[in-house]
Amino acid sequence: MVSLKEPRSRQAAFDTLYSEHHGWLRRWLSVRLGCSHTAADLAHDTYLRVLRRGATPAPEQSRRYLTQIAKGLVIDLYRRRRIEAAYLETLSLLPELQAPSPEERALIVEALVEIDALLHQLPDKPRRAFLMCRLDGLSYREIAEVLGVSVSSVEKYIARALLVCHRAMHESPP
Numbered sequence: 293m294v295s296l297k298e299p300r301s302r303q304a305a306f307d308t309l310y311s312e313h314h315g316w317l318r319r320w321l322s323v324r325l326g327c328s329h330t331a332a333d334l335a336h337d338t339y340l341r342v343l344r345r346g347a348t349p350a351p352e353q354s355r356r357y358l359t360q361i362a363k364g365l366v367i368d369l370y371r372r373r374r375i376e377a378a379y380l381e382t383l384s385l386l387p388e389l390q391a392p393s394p395e396e397r398a399l400i401v402e403a404l405v406e407i408d409a410l411l412h413q414l415p416d417k418p419r420r421a422f423l424m425c426r427l428d429g430l431s432y433r434e435i436a437e438v439l440g441v442s443v444s445s446v447e448k449y450i451a452r453a454l455l456v457c458h459r460a461m462h463e464s465p466p
Contacts, residue, residue, distance in 0.1 A: 305348040309358075310339060317358050324366060334369065338362045368409075375404050410460050414453055421446050422453035 317338060321331035338361045342348060349357035379401055383391055392400065411419050417439055424430045424438065432446045439446070 302346075306339075306343065308351075309342065309348050309354055313354055313358055314339070316355065317362060320359070321362055321366070325369075330369070334362060334365045337365050341365075371408060372401075372405050375408055376401050379404060410456060411453070414456060417441065417445075418449035418452045421449035425450055 314335060318328070318331050318335045321334050322328045325331050325334070338358055341361050342358075348354075379397075383397070411422065414422070421435050421439060424435045425432070430438070432443050432450070435446045436443045441449075
């Protein structure tokens with residue numbers, strides 16, 4: 293990695309990375325996504341992540357580094373689409389008068405995506421326990437049976453998930 297502390301070296305390293313690999317990255321993403329517009333957006337987002345990280349890879353590692361970032365963005369895109377589709381399906385069950393406005397829908401989808409990202413920071417069992425408790429309304433004993441763990445483990449899983457949620461609520465900027 294080339295540190296990007298000095299503005300000139302940072303700009304030169306980034307410019308080289310961009311000019312040598314941007315076209316390749318867009319094509320790579322376009323093949324995987326089947327949409328050149330989405331590929332262009334994710335390529336742009338990939339380079340924004342590089343800038344935020346403050347370092348560029350060694351030249352021989354450039355494509356691997358960009359691919360790693362881009363794959364994460366593709367996963368995020370599909371996760372967002374899945375969440376949005378599930379939300380829209382749920383909305384379709386509501387009477388038209390109760391449906392939120394397009395602006396409210398966009399805000400709700402953003403909140404759901406943030407919650408999903410937050411919960412994916414948790415290991416599998418705490419995340420599943422939390423969702424079974426909050427969404428499915430299962431008791432700790434029922435969750436313990438499904439997960440094949442003790443009730444005390446479920447209590448710890450739920451506490452861990454609640455702590456993550458609490459921290460996110462109180463550490464977020466206003």
